[in-house]
Amino acid sequence: MAPVFSDFDKKMMRRCFQLARKGQARVHPNPMVGAVIVKDGRIIAEGYHHYFGGPHAEVEAFKNAKEDVTGATLYCNLEPCCHTNKKTPPCTPLIISKKIARVVVSNIDPNPEVSGKGLQQLREAGIEVQAGLLAEEGEELNRFFFVSMREQRPYVTVKVAQSVDGFISAKRGSQTWLTGDKSVRYVHRLRSFHDAVLVGSGTIVSDDPQLNVRYARGPNPKRIILAPHLQVPLNAAVFSDKHTEQTVVITSDLAASHKVKALEEAGVTVYRLPGTADGLLDLNDVMRVLWEKFKIHSLLVEGGQKVFSAFLNAGLWDEWIVLQAPKILGQGVTALSDVKPTAFTLKKIVRLGEDAALIFTKKKSDKAS
């Protein structure tokens, strides 16, 4: 029987989400987790996971408790961990030792090393355990974590800045600035909480982007450049600025060796994949490399036309964000080319000054079950 939660339980879990969010852009690829300890209907301590490698939310909450937690309820949006092959000690023994009476969580940890085992340990210690409170909200909060764990690939956010008539640039090979300041800050914020951003070689040529975080707080993501033929200028920003160790070029066996060498000498990581019959890269291969080799859990795809179209056609995306600029270009490079009809679900609309961000997810029936 599914547990029945009170309004107070929900309020406490929402507080966990709120606390968890404070770790955004700092904890990834870990999930964001918040914890609240309640005794006699009163919050006596709170905690959250601050940064990757730092103490877990439960540990923080216990640390912040100024009174005895014996018999208290612990709310936590994610199942407490019980595995040991990681940076921090497991949380379940601590919870048991603190004589917590009840544990309420939103989501079960999808990590196969935990996945229900943490809760089981708590139950075996005589603690009342309930899971599934506001599970959808919890899953949305940590969508990068859940989807990447489930699909064993990075969570993919695609960001397309386009005119009302669907163009991303007025002319091939040159950049057209479409969106306003608020959209720029929005994009930099997106970058700050994704592990990596990805563009194609065409975007390097036309826009020469820095692909870092300047108009938001947070760490710079890794910069992934898809360049099957390595037709990119060596003096591009991503190959010549102070952060070339953050740049990964994925190329094919068609790439000229001297160019690979030059990039490597500049501090760039170059990864070769076998090219496809049409001289391109297989996106499934790319995703596997990003996941296994580079431990990328979340990926922000920023262009251009070929890259957008390939990700759409391969179904390798989770969120499709259209930044709609209030402009008609009349002609230019369309966001997509040679794509198959696709149905979206509208998740959210955000007004960004004069631009509108339309955030789409996959239509339910199209999602892999």
Next chain:
Amino acid sequence: MAPVFSDFDKKMMRRCFQLARKGQARVHPNPMVGAVIVKDGRIIAEGYHHYFGGPHAEVEAFKNAKEDVTGATLYCNLEPCCHTNKKTPPCTPLIISKKIARVVVSNIDPNPEVSGKGLQQLREAGIEVQAGLLAEEGEELNRFFFVSMREQRPYVTVKVAQSVDGFISAKRGSQTWLTGDKSVRYVHRLRSFHDAVLVGSGTIVSDDPQLNVRYARGPNPKRIILAPHLQVPLNAAVFSDKHTEQTVVITSDLAASHKVKALEEAGVTVYRLPGTADGLLDLNDVMRVLWEKFKIHSLLVEGGQKVFSAFLNAGLWDEWIVLQAPKILGQGVTALSDVKPTAFTLKKIVRLGEDAALIFTKKKSDKAS
């Protein structure tokens, strides 16, 4: 010196706007007007213009007053009328005879027969008169009225239902249903408060629309069909349903006479304009005819590609509404073709179920001053 209005004044004017809106879809082409009578800081009567040809808001308010209005303040979003060549008697003599002490209005009537003269008459009668309270909101409420009076043409709302990649149909000559139920109701509501809807002959051929109000309350608009060569099937809904007297075809001297005759026999009004050199219609001519001959004050343009593109290029539009469906079509007929770059201002975003309505207006600098 500009008058200083109190928060109470603003509250009363917002109430006028609220009352005025009750006449939407019933009073056009008249403006929507509401009136509130206040005495000793208390509303003692309210009224609004209910339907075209009916009593004005001020008259309604006086009728509803259950106590003596002597010395009261009259709030009204539009300057009271003083001209006589119309359906109802002028309001200024009534206001004077009722011994109103103060009159506060939002907007001056742009009708040259009134335009300040109404307020002048009140002032000359010793009444304290103030204008300009929440003038922008008042102008927005009656934008059809103000723009059409000023520009001497219908206010033009363009409604484009399109996919995320900018297509209005997957294939030329056939209809693609893009938007959901809420968008359909939204469009029918738009129709209900515009004097007329307009489409090109291509839309009649591909969609065979009824262009009436079925999924909203309110009157059916006139149906304007632009068909320079009269290449339209005589059995189309707009030419053969029970409301052909609502259909106006605007064609050129290139149209075959027998077809004109057949349409006229079906009850359709056919208006011939000289064709342009490229065998099309001059939109400025069309607008003049709609304004002068058919007294159209507000026009909803519903398609298709040629019509959208012509209105955009001619700058003959006031509101550009994009109904963004959550779909990628990949190919098909684009909303626009051969248009010049145009900058919009984002006025409003409305979520309509799975669709997003982006409402644009002209960029301020592009507006005729």
